[in-house]
Amino acid sequence: MEFDGERILDGINLYFNDHEFLTLLGPSGCGKTTTLRIIGGFLTPTSGTVTFDGKVINDLPPYKRQINTVFQRYALFPHLDVYDNIAFGLKVAKLPKDEIHRRVNEMLEIVSLKGYENRSIDSLSGGQQQRVAIARALVNQPKVLLLDEPLAALDLRLRKDMQNELKRIQRSTGITFIYVTHDQEEALSMSDTVVVMDKGRIQQIGRPEDIYNEPKNAFVADFIGESNILDGVMLSDYKVRFFGRVFDCVDAGFNPNEPVDVVIRPEDIDIVPANQGHLVGTVTGITFKGLNYDIIVEFKGFKWLIQTTDYHSVGSVIGIRLNPEDIHIMHKSEYSGLFGDYSSYSAEYDELTEDAEDEEE
Amino acid sequence: MKRANRFITILIFIFLYIPMAVLIVASFNTGKDITQFQGFTLNQYARLFQDSGLLKLLGNSLIVSVLASFIATAFGTVAAVGIHNLNPRMRKAAMTLTNIPMTNPDIVTGVSLSLLFVFVGTQLLGQRNSLTFWTLLIAHITFNLPYVILNVMPKLKQMDSSLTDAAMDLGCTHVQAFFKVTLHEIMPGIVSGAIMAFTMSLDDFVISYFVSGLDFVTLPVEIYSYTKKPLHPKIYAMFTLLFLLILVLMVAMNLIQLYADKKKTASHRAGM
């Protein structure tokens, strides 16, 4: 897919199954919205095909597709009230009046907006507008519902509620949901399948657990949760060397002595007294996070992020143990060396969090 | 400082309205001279309505301005939607073209159109009298179009573009989406564009002066040709009536808008 001469999507090959909750996850500008717009029919790909029920629909305009969309900022029609917004698609399709009435009321029930029929869109809260947008799309009984960051404009509490709500609606209607978000937590908690995208390419497709536990490359490892990513060498199956030490691991199938990226999740690391550790390091920073402490530990000049429920003061020397299943091995990729280094921890980490919050505003 | 500004503002409004007051007072004058008020009378109004020539001129003006502003509004709205969706380079070129009649002095627009009409009429079509009602109408549509475009374009820009996507997503064709959604969103721009086009057209003298022929003349052009001799006071009566009409229109428009705003904020509060 090219847009104004710029390559936005490259080699996207995706299959959607019926009744599935599938999420396109990636940072802004990764091509997830473009993918969605191609599926919705708002963009025509410059190459490649879009098929639906076995038919190529590249040139089928949006109004002829059995697909509906929940737009990013809802795109509710300000000149119509709640009822007329929901009834819009049915009226365009010229359904009989009583059927429109029945289906709209059914939908109002599902999204818990009974009694709001004649309210103007302006008078609704963000969460209510969100529900209207969902109802307006679902009332047409599409085969596929596309949702473009539908919860991005809501505050945290409401977002959690709506996540459950959406999941419930998806289960009860059995409609395929294709959901776009940059929020990894949202993606992991709601989806049957997660598609991680970056730079117009699919980085990994899989069940949420697989994506989290077996990231395919440094980008995925870093984007989904926190990760320490180290250079290592795969000596043979189940043996990896990093930091001058050989560890047992559960991965196999690499070439002998292949350089690899080693991922260790901050919450998987066990802290032990210094004399019992596989590695010994010095605590250089600690931040209270509510559920746990994020501590930064320096090992021979490299800084790791470790999450622990115990307090360790700055300057104390601790040991760590790594179990074989805590060590994840990935082939080297274009992302190697870009992520998973916490040397400049405090500044970078805070900045990233702020950015993420800004985006969500 | 605020008090000083207030004082200046009052003086400026007096300055702006004194000449109009003079004209209105003159419309009730028994004498013909605008500078001397001799006595009160409503005769000028009666004479105005008996003067079929004057009423015909007013009718001419209304015909041209209603037609021109109506055509320009429909044509301009469609064009604005098109221009809005052009790529940025083409859009810039289109806006430059739109701005030419806006920045060009009226006299240049009038002269250039009149030369075009005369050139095409006499040299190419061999007409003897090439300035007609139609040339006048074309000229008015041409200078009205930019007002419509410049009022509609910002509304299109403000409009959430996903609204039309949403309409199409829900089964509308491009045309249906325009009538069901886009039109509602840009309506305020269309209305203000149409009103501006109409008043500009109605009041236009300079361009009409150059492009109108002898067989179809608008009121301002005729007033200009009168002014060699003293004006008849019934013209002042017409001015007064037009003044009242426009005043009423403007107040009504403002009240409607005020009412709509109030309703909106009220329903906003109810939702909180």
Next chain:
Amino acid sequence: MKKNNAVLLSTPYLLWMAAFTLIPLGVVCYYALTDPATGAFSLRNLRDLGMYLPVLWQSIVYSLAAAAICLVLGYPVAYYIAQCGQTAQKLLYMLVMLPMCMSFLLRTLAWVGLLQDTGIINTLLGKLGIGPLRLIRTPGAVILGMVYNYLPYMILPLYSIIVKIDRRLIEAAEDLGCNGVQVFGRVILPLSVPGILSGLTMVFVPSVSTFYISQKLGGTDTVLIGDVIERQFKQGNNPNLGAALSLVLMVLVFVCTGIMNRFGGDSEEGGVIV
């Protein structure tokens, strides 16, 4: 597909505007470069332009004076309106607009009645034992006519810029130690520059090209370029010379708006009134 629709919808308009703005300007050039008698190519009209340089200069001076006066008078008014409450703003805005909708010919004629030697002002002055003063047929009367007719074109763009200035910027300036005058000089005035520029343009352009105001309020020594053009077309029957003069006027105006736009930045909104 969307692109094709856009082209389809905009092309008729672009063709119309090309036919009735660009081509006429081409025709003006054609007339300017042909001999009135023979219709052959000639530079005579351009050579004759030299005669009219003093008139052109006078037009520019009068219009600049009118634009400057409009700025000085219009700014306090725009500023005052912008500070009023919502309803008052709407009302005052309407009152500024209203004169623009009324026949400018008749309103200018009213000034004749006010200013002429036996006019209303002189009559009133006479009762006070002053005068009669020579008010009409002076450069001052012409400039007054320009200021009177085009003052709303100054007030409206100024108002729409000033009213958009964020109140918090003024509070921030006060917070940082500016007094009232400094707030105005350092924050409000710089921020209203786009409005000032578009106001100046919108007063200057119609002023420099007017012929009615100078005919009614001016005398024999206050002839403007617009008068000369009008005479070439309507009385002198030398449209070729008139075309050449129009060309000069157009170049002048485009140079002026070019300069204004350079300093004013985004011109897409600057030209819109109301």
